[in-house]
Amino acid sequence: MRTHDDQRDEALQKLQQMLEEALDAGADSIELEYVAEGLEVMYVFGSTGSGDVIGDRVLASGIIRLIIDRARLARRSRGVMNWALFGKQYNITVEEYDSFGESAFRLILGKPRQKRT
Numbered sequence: 298m299r300t301h302d303d304q305r306d307e308a309l310q311k312l313q314q315m316l317e318e319a320l321d322a323g324a325d326s327i328e329l330e331y332v333a334e335g336l337e338v339m340y341v342f343g344s345t346g347s348g349d350v351i352g353d354r355v356l357a358s359g360i361i362r363l364i365i366d367r368a369r370l371a372r373r374s375r376g377v378m379n380w381a382l383f384g385k386q387y388n389i390t391v392e393e394y395d396s397f398g399e400s401a402f403r404l405i406l407g408k409p410r411q412k413r414t
Contacts, residue, residue, distance in 0.1 A: 308359030311351070315360075316382055316389070319406060322347075329361070330401040336360065364391060364402055378404075385409035 315338060319327050324340040331337070332350065336357035339348035351357045368376030368391035378389045390405040 304355060304359045305363070307356055308363050311356060312360050312363055313382075316380060316387075316404075316406070319404075320382055324406060326406055327404040328401065329364075329404070330396050331357075331399050361400075361402070364404070365393075367391075382409075 315327060319340050322340055322342070324342055326341045328339040328341055328346070328348075329336060330339070334350045335352040335354060337348060337350050339346040351360070364378070365371065367378040367380075368389075370376050370391065370393050374393045376391050378391055380387050380389055387409055388407055390407065392403040392405070393400050394403065395401070
């Protein structure tokens with residue numbers, strides 16, 4: 298049985314992997330939406346996308362909780378997550394929106410933050 302800490306670590310690792318894959322592939326954003334099979338993860342490139350479904354509902358729920366916490370979405374529908382990817386800091390804009398009565402999320406990937414000199 299996974300502990301709460303194990304679940305959070307697993308969610309953190311999976312979100313890190315998703316963000317790295319999206320950047321590697323040149324995606325503009327990631328869309329997360331619940332479907333019957335689990336959490337659909339779509340990497341968006343302009344007007345097209347490619348993705349997969351996370352069938353582990355505990356993991357999916359942990360990823361969503363992590364995004365909500367990191368982007369401070371408790372009382373608003375838009376926020377920013379600061380995230381380290383490939384040794385650089387990114388500000389990832391997160392938008393929560395309604396999709397057929399359920400929350401869905403768009404993570405907009407930007408350029409890495411420039412270091413101040």
